[in-house]
Amino acid sequence: MPPGMSDDRRQTPDPQRLKDLLEQADDAFWPQLTAACRHSDSFLELLQLDKLSRLGQRSHPSPPSLPGARVALVGGCTFSPLDRLLRTRLLGHGLRAELVLGDFDNHVRELLDPGSAIYGADPEIIVLVPSRRLGHFPGSLAADPEQVRSAALETVSQLVALAGAVADHSAATLLVSNWPLPWERDPGAFRSRSPASDWSYRKLLNQELGLRLPAAARIVDAEFISARMGTAAADDPQGWLESRQPGSIGLQVELATEIARLIARGRSASKKVLALDLDNTLWGGIIGDDGLDGIELGDTTARGEAFKDFQRYVKSLKDRGVLLAVCSKNSDEIAREPFERHPEMVLELDDVVAFQANWEPKPVNLRRIAEQLNLGIDSIVFVDDNPAEIEIVRQMAPEVTAVLLPEDPGRLVATLRERDDFEPAVLTSEDAARTEQYRQEARRRQLEAATPDLDAYLESLQMVIEIHPFRDLDLPRITQLINKVNQFNLTTVRRTAAEVRQIADSSDHVALTSRLSDKFGDHGLTSVVILEIDGAGARVDTWLMSCRVLQRQVEDEMLNEMISRLRRRGVTRLAGEYRPTAKNALVADLFPGLGFQTSEQTPERSTYDLEIAPYIPRTTRISRP
């Protein structure tokens, strides 16, 4: 087991126990089944779990209404038994799989033809596993490196073209598997000296694929998986000959795990905040007891260096856009002392966007951190060396991902790096600038407390808004917001990059973004509106805003802009819709608050109407550039 691996893995029930629960129609059946689907690594056990889930759907009195995931598997291999493994793993993430399988080696036609059965099934996810045959350079080992490279690029371009076809013909997110690394000793040490060897050629293919595949598609990193499990254990030449298996059973279990993880990750709130304990996490010892010169930190001892390395790693997370928070049982003043005065500290107070050091329970402080940053509590990963603190958080704030750090500081970095909580989907420059923006927000909130007159406060911010139709450069950020924003989101319609592009190019839509800046800095692109136009009527399809710019009159400015653009197009009436979710109560009364008339109200949706002719632009404290 690699250092720091899954110390928090719970006891999971075996299939026989689950069978008993099913027969007794016990309510514990489904939760325990999903836990087992998540954790089991045995092929036969995973098959049994798949069977139990299907039996359970039929016979258990209360099968849960799980969200479905329509997934198509296409490519140059057989998808049995991979399909069952994937179904089991998806259930482990609480998703009910609806699988569509392509024909063997028919994926080019299936993806190029808009009328294919694959597109007909309207999958949300298409998984493409290219043929293993393509992972071999057909020419001589002594071939000219440029010739080898162009062969690799040709293979990769074909996959990129297929990704383009998928984006054109469907709304599905594409997952493309790359090539597992080989295990054969042949051609000896020469393997790394010729790009034509399987070893070098597959690495070349995988690297080019990673660089060239459009950002909206994801890589199923079979190269990494095979290397991690051992390339010899990942391959199965016999299984390929016998029935075109994509690799060993062990590899297929890992592929299913990774594919399911990517699918589930695409549907859940992304983690944005790392909340850190201090004592025995950022330094060795207890600052309140051991004092500034008693804590272990710095390169002079192995333990001190381990804590410093941990801080360096945490800082690198911050540099790629993760927000850092402190959640410590300490008095505030003492907790800040090492940050201010210890010469070996890597992290500075400026790196931390929310600092909660007090004696209240950590779940309370984590909620406070979420509120302070205007983020969902489920966007927090909390790390602590104290198992009791981890436990109380798991019980009282189960939405938080709570990670127990090892006692031995030598394994601190490995424990965190073993996880992929902060996997970026697309790394945009806005991610990197985020810490600064959130810190400004914290400063603003202080200012807000000191200025009771809201109007004067808004005036003092010297806000400037820029509103534009969708622009090419902004599409990644727009897609990111559409798939991420939960709170200020009227309809919570998620869209792929391809769909967003279609809307940008459509003449039946008015699609707007806004950027807000103020005296503290630029908030970046934080608001998105999509209006669908049908003759003299228009409908608000999407209206969302990052909570960084809440209560800043941005929504008033956006509405003013919408109305003025609709007037120019001769539209006379604007319909609004609010679809409640677990997270968007914030905007339940947005439309009435803006002067819309309520036309229909059900638990699933409320609809509103606004006559455009009598509309008077709303006044704000925001100016235009």
Next chain:
Amino acid sequence: MTRSELLQQLQTVFDSVFLEDVAVTPELSAEDVDEWDSVTHVTLIVGIEQQFGFRFGLGEVARARNVGQLLEVIERHLA
């Protein structure tokens, strides 16, 4: 391993692979089981290999569509 122990272990594999209840006997063949097609056959064979811890030879069981034939091959591997 006796025949009946063998059959019992095979039963475990069949139970994992097929949704319907199937009693494994030497006479059981693919025609008796609706789900036993060429696709589930692959899964069944992989399941047997995992259960008994050996690999069938190439082509050895590709067409074995009844338990009796499978048993003979399994016994040969375990001998």
